[in-house]
Structure formats: C-alpha cells, structure tokens
Amino acid sequence: MLKRVPAGRRWRLLVLVAVVVVVVGGIAGFLRAGPGPSHAAAQPLALEVTAPETVPSYHAPITLRGKATGAKSVAVGGQSITPGPDGSFEVTLPQLPVGAAVVATDADGRTTTQPVTTRAEVPRIRAVHVTAYAWAYQPMRDDVLTMAREGRIDTVQLDIKDEDGVVGYDSQVPLARQSGAAAGIYDAGSALKTLHDMGIRVVGRIVAFRDRTMAEWAWHAGHPDWVIQNPSGQPYSSGYGSIAFTNFASPEMRRYNIDLAAEGARLGFDDIMYDYIRRPDGPLSNMVFPGLTVPPSVSIADFLHESRDPVRAAGAFQSAAVFGIAATRPDEIAQDIPLMAPNLDYVAPMLYPSHWNAGEYEVVNPNAQPYDIIFRCLQDFQRQVQGTGAKVVPWLQDFSLGVTYGDAQVRAQIAAAAAQGIPSFFLWNAAVSYHSGALDPA
Secondary structure, eight states, X not given: OOOOOOHHHHHHHHHHHHHHXXXXXXXXXXXXHOSOOOHHHHSOOEEEEEOOSEESOTTSOEEEEEEEETOSEEEETTEEEOOOXXXXXXXXXXXOOTTOEEEEEOTTSOEXXXXXXXXXXXXXXXXXXXXXXXXXXXXXXXXXXXXXHTTSOSEEEEEEEOTTOOBSSOOOOHHHHHTTOBOOOSOHHHHHHHHHHTTOEEEEEEEOSBOHHHHHHHHHTTOGGXXXXXXXXXXXXXXXXXXXXXXXXXXXXXXXXXXXXXXXXXXXXXXXXXXSXXXXXXXXXXXXXXXXXXXXXXXXXXXXXXXXXXXXXXXXXXXXXXXXXXXXXXXXXXXXXXXXXXXXXXXXXXXXXXXXXXXXXXXXXXXXXXXXXXXXXXXXXXXXXXXXXXXXXXXEEOSOSSSOOOHHHHHHHHHHHHHTTOOOEEEEOTTOOOOGGXXXXX
C-alpha cells in the first residue's frame, strides 16, 4: 500500500536517490573497467639530456639539450626554463656547474633528475715558474713574455702565496690582510690580462702549509693551534726555520688557503696549484698537530676534497705539487697519491734528477741521467693516478745542482715525459732563468 509523501520530503528523497545512483554507477564502472588513466599516467615524466663530454675549462660556457616528457619546467645551474610542447629544451650556462644536475618537474611537483657528467679537460701545459718579484721586475718579466710570444711556452705559473707566506698581490682575504701577508708586489688583474691577451694560461701557485708569515703572526696573536708544534708545546723547528709550518689540521688554516685559492680563481687564474701540501719531513714523533684525528696523509687528502668544489665553482682547475718520493713512500711526507688524486685535475710531481739518490729506480746516477730517471719515475705516477680522473704533469729541472744543466738536459727530461705519453710540464728555476733553447716554438 503506497502512502502519499509530502512535497518537501519528496524533494529530499529525489536528491538522495540521485546521489545513490551516481555513487553506485561510479562503483559499478570501477568494478567493470578499473581506474581510468590520469593525465600524469598518460604523460609519464621522463628526462633525456645530451651534454658535451668535455669542455676546455671550468670557465667555459656549456650548452645542454634534451627532452623532458611530461615536464612543466626544467632547472639546472640556477636557471629554470619551460620545455617546448614536445618536451624539448636547450639551455646555455656561463660555465660548467660543479656537481649540478638537470631536474625536470611536472605539474604535480614530481621530479626526475640526471647529473651533468661533462668534465673539464686539462689542456696541454708547457710552463715556467715565475715568482711575484720576478713578474714585478720588468727584465725578468720580459724574458718570460718573449718565450710566450715565440710559442715556446703556453702557460705561466705565477705565485699567489710563496714559501715565506707572502701573498704577491693585494688580496682581500681577511686573514691575508690581518696578518700582513698581502704584499701587493704585482697587480693580479693586469698580469692576468697581459697573459690572457696573448693566449697564455696562468697557474696560480699557493704554498699552503709552509708559511712563516702566518705561523709567526698566529703564534703571537694567540692562535698556537694554527701552528705545528713539538712535543713540548713550542713551534716545530725545521730546516725551513724556527717557525715555518702552519697546521694542516687547523680549520682556520685550511679555510685561509681555500679562501686564497677561490679568490685567485675568481680573479681569473686558470689553475690553482697547491705546493707544500704536506707535513714537514722528519720523524712524526717530533711533531704535534693540534686537532688531528686521522693520519696526516688522510687529513691532507681531506683538505683537497674541501677545496675542490670551491675552486672549480670559481672557475679553475685544482692541482698539487708533490714530492717525487710520494709514489713509493707516501707516509714520509703525508702525500698519498691515490688518496689525493680524486680531488685533483692533475698531480704535479717534482721529479728533479738532482734530488734522487744514486741507484733509485735502478738509475746509477740520476742527476747525470735525466731522461732515464724521469721516464722511470713517471711510470709509477701514471699507475698511481689510474682510474682517479687526474692527469700527471711533472715539474722538471732547469737549474744546476751538482751537474751543469743546459738545453740538452732540459730537453732530455721533456722527451722522457713525452715518451710516457705526457706532453705537458712545468720548468722550475728559483731564479726564474730558463734555457729557452730547450723549448721548441709551437
């Protein structure tokens, strides 16, 4: 028997029935066909990136191309762009971004990432060492510039901080100014422009932890932990002086050298080379390194790791000058090449024939056999850096010590490096006087 329903209740009943029909219909459809494809499922987020394998420097611009299917935006190196309708994109960055990745983001905020694997390729280096004072003295500077004009060298190694801890230009690093290290001997901007206008690359050398200027200032300014000490708590004395080495385990001393390196890279030095990136030679029992919690060789490698990204991000390659004995006796001066090399673009072993003992590498008289000793010790360094991504660029001898060196002896060392597949080298002469006849014009 049907009852009459009042009009107000009939309206509410109709609404309820409609809702039930919609819900039941939806459930039936779900059970019949399963969940329908969403826009995101129809357009899955995918990313393909094409990048050059190498660029000539960390200063060089880099162009990335690719396709970001389903993406609303693509970001890399601080830039964000909107891909085309088909997902294609192209972006040019002013320099190679260090540790960067391409990130594609869809409308729902989901992301997919691909790292930028492009690496900066160290070019050929045919270089001579130049001190700050030599650059500031026109006759010596002109000799170097003549070698450059004649194509005998393509790189100049110009000191940023020398063996006394003197910073050659008017550095703005606070500790360099506070300690009196910033000497303003030469104008860095002018020097870099002069050389770069000639197509000459410039390597800035930083003598890291042999630093009499900073060690003396720190000791007297109440920072004894910035200085290597002896077991009685006094500054460690060595053949380099009564107080010559800063403490590589000190965060402040590490930061000081990294700040100088990054400043140099920003000024335009193409490479930063650390020298005296080690502990003093001598018995470890005579040395105390305040704050050191790991073996010295590990601490040195860690320092290079800390420095690597700031230097590269500022646009420069990072390298380190190391002892020739480091390939076979890493603990003697805390230079473990396999630990150091992954943090370097190249290792620069100092292989001066006059510094080897008779019979090493089965060479009877290394000083009188420059080709033989260079050829054989470079084999060790090539093995040590294998798989690390670092190259080997040796320091060669252009000075006389026990045996007179001239064009022939310098040329023999260069030939030995070339025979090992190494076309690059640095020539060392503390007096900045070189046998240009040993260098073939380009």
